[in-house]
Amino acid sequence: MNPWDLFPLDVYGLKLAVQLAGMTEEEADAAIDRLLDPMVDEMVAKGLGREQANRWAEEIAAHAGVMQSDIPILGQRMVSAERH
DSSP states (O other), rough: OOOHHHHHHHHHHHHHHHHHTTOHHHHHHHHHHHHHHHHHHHHHHHHHHHHHHHHHHHHHHHHHHHHHHHHHTTSOOOOOOOOO
């Protein structure tokens, strides 16, 4: 099983980048775990080793960060004070 077939980098990187848009750093860190953990579990259930699944999830998270820097509106972070 190839993780890139189940969770293509561009597709899931963009989904993650959009979901993280406007979050504070702390919110984004928690959301990344919440959003990627089910992907890791699904990859493992389909026969991929947990270490390799975790590496692919990290690639998706890193790609989301690159996409946020390439698409300015996605890369805007809010500090807690700006939200209140």
